[in-house]
Amino acid sequence: MRLLIIEDDRKTADYIVRGLTEAGHLCDCLADGRDGLFAATRDSYDVIVADRMIPGLDGLSMVKAARAAGVKAPVLFLTSVGGIDDRVEGLEAGGDDYLVKPFAFSELLARINALGRRPPAQEQKGTLRVADLEMDLIRRRVTRQGCTIELQPREFRLLEVLMEGEGRVITRTMLLEQVWDFNFDPKTSVVETHISRLRTKIDKPFETPLLHTVRNIGYSLHAPA
Known part of the structure; x- marks a missing residue:
């Protein structure tokens, strides 16, 4: 799958990209929400992984804007905030799944694979x-x-x-x-x-x-x- 990773913490981003690449996925990695929004609306991705707290444009605002622009790719939010209200807020913003840091890479991979198997909304x-x-x-x-x-x-x-x-x-x-x-x-x-x-x-x-x-x-x- 082709994946868009939007994560400003370089250590975390490198860890995610390395693991996903080893699992056979193609990854584009960005550290800024505005750059992420531009990439999501310009190119076609199977899954988008976005941190909630990123510079330029926060994760929630970025996903809301992407959905408004017609982006259909499923979104997995990464966050250090794990409260129920925060999860609901992320899902209502257009996210499809939520993973709280710190996380096991095996769980991240399983969630991405599950999202990637969902049929696009227009094909349902x-x-x-x-x-x-x-x-x-x-x-x-x-x-x-x-x-x-x-x-x-x-x-x-x-x-x-x-x-x-x-x-x-x-x-x-x-x-x-x-x-x-x-x-x-x-x-x-x-x-x-x-x-x-x-x-x-x-x-x-x-x-x-x-x-x-x-x-x-x-x-x-x-x-x-």
Whole structure:
């Protein structure tokens, strides 16, 4: 992914850029909010990482201006302030996630990767379809062969992630991040339990299975070849 890092502390910036580059990402790093706003509106980035307290234009004001200018890239705020009100303020300004300093690089990387997997807002659809399985995202309704399938909220989100990744293998780690918002392994069978419940509802009443287990890796939703 191409990332924009806006961080005025040189030691922190070097640490972040080095780690992200080693992880295979391309990074542009700036130390000023005004320069960051110019770069965000001029170029296309997959994720923007911005410190709250940066010179020129603070992080909140920069993101507000970027959103007003039509920038859609997800934003991860870095901050030394971890209060609930501060987090809410950052999210309402247009941020998508929040990470309090000091942080573990592994968590930063996991959060960036999770944000990068989100479909851009303009590409989000009102309906998802895989074979004869259909999900109405607006009315929160799932049907297969015209039959309504009742899902709990977590089951709905789990199916949504699987349908968005139709044909691809979605790992257990990816599901923990995107469905449960875990950036660590809770060492429970929560994924397996919900997959079993979901399979009972969307596959067992029908002749053709759509939800497939990829042994020791994850799951894939697709019609049989």
